Amino acid sequence: MTNDKVSAQNMLHRMIVDFTANELAPIDMKIDQLGDYPEGLFQKVVDNGLLGITLPREYGGAGFDYIAAAQAINAMAFGNASMAVTLEGHFKTISQFLKYGQPELLAKYLPSATKRIFAFSQTESSGGSNPTGISTRAVKQGDDWIITGDKIMITNGGLAQVYCVLAKTEDDQMAVFVVDQDMPGFQFGKREDFIGLRGTPVGEIVMDHIKVPDYHLLGEIGQGHEIGNNAHDDARILMGAVLAGIMKHELKIAVDYSKQRKALDTPLYELQTIQEKIADIAIAKQNTELLYQHGAELKTAGEPYSEIAAMAKSYGSRSAVSAGDKALQVLAGYGYSREYPIEHLIRDARAMEIAEGTVEKMNTEIATKEVAK
Amino acid sequence: MKIVVCIKQVPNTDTVKIDPKTNNLVRSNVEGIINLFDRNAIEAALQLRQQAGGEVILLSMGPNSYISSLRDGLAMGADSAILLSSRKFGGADTLATAYVLSEAIKKIGNVDLILFGRQSVDADTGQVGPIVAEELQVPQVTFAESIELQDKNQLIGHRLLDNLVQEVKVHLPAVVTVRDEMNQPRYETPLNIQKSFEKEIIIWSENELAVDPAQIGQTGSPTVVKRIYSPEKAGRQTTTLPTDPHAAVTQLLEELNN
16 A cells, blocks of 8 residues: 555544544434434534545545545444444445446436435345345336335435345346435335444335336346345445444443452452453454454455455454443443443444344355355 | 645644653654644634635645644645745744744745644744744734634734733734634545645745745754743732722732732
């Protein structure tokens, strides 16, 4: 990397650290309690250009690579994991546009991606990570496609205005199409009431005979599954970054408390049982950082990254839940109290044992790749 | 409108550590950042540019490592940056610094407004801005909490002093030193960060400026620092005088006579 590139990346990181410290961290608990972003907060994210971090310069974005984006998301998750996941959902979708979108589609939509959120939707009530049972249909009508179906549990669903949707064109053929909220036949459904990442909207869209032109197809007919998997891989790297950020937060809370609290006359941090927990959290955080950073480096270099992305999310999510539990134990009664953020960090981390593929699915994928080597 | 903002790089106090043996600041590997009040000055300049058009030029004097702070200022939205850098400028006190800055401002030419932070957070003198105003023979508004352009040639500033606010009207060009009460500096945006690397940072040494060698660097610096110490806090007593002027004067005279 050139010196300028490293310097720009460091400046971006510092900007996100400042933004997070001033705008997000002070209201982290409030966002959890509110179950939403307070009015005006998302607009600050937009006004400060954060949606355009990975968007190429030709479309009005800043054109940072995935390494910088993952680092930015990690810094943000230290202060608030919900907003970090909102950016994750947007960045992974932009990646699919760039990889699979036709020039006409990119020209139509990407210039607006600095102002509005793009989302990727696969899951239906019939299934999530395994999309073979989906019922959303795309039917060719002249030069257009007519899309009908119902997508649920979409990251940023309701907040996003542009959606990539996985649909069947034949019983055994899947493809991804782009729809937006202004199209006739588009409706928002219900928002999920999840226990963690409560700021991040997760919702449903209903498509009733939405007509889109042919260039709204991402990639080719039959490539739907591949694009869906690619979106998962891109998301998993960034989720690793979110999880490492959550663990950094957990570690800080545990360390700070161990310094201020004494057991009789001994500070907690001098007790071996406490040291054990602090060390475990620190090691897990460090490992997750190495995994997500390596995943981002591989993606940026054009190398295969699917397995490392799965590792970052699988290891990171389990570790962050476990690290939260250990931090809670360091704080004991206070850790169990809702006055402290530990309990919501555990709930936040827990979401990522499920979202973008369950831990069990991650591990199946990792094992399959290892066996095939 | 051509606005020059003079900025200084200072150690990031968040990363500064104290050497436990010497009790001195450990300056090696300490990150340099824009002096906090200078960020307010940049923000003020950017707002004026938005209002009146024109350009914002950053100006700083220091080693090449100051480029990172100029880059930060460009990422906030400034148009261009000039670094005054030479070994011969080294060791300058506030007088020699202000002299070189003034000569650079003359070289830039047709400058309408020169903004400074009210003081640096490391040296805390607050002298460079006022000396530059004297060097350039232009009016100055120090400790400004707000500024407002009247027209192309006049500016009204409000100086926030200890117990009062003073409204000052000055003709341009002028020097203004900016308090942090004036505004909330904007964030550098990701796009502006990238754009900042496409803007050239011009470096001028004594060769590009018409400077008198006797007035620059250590030679041009009459200030001699004999000792740096924390003054002992004297336990002085405060007497509050009555609000009635007659009674206040009577009591004051009594106190003085005692």
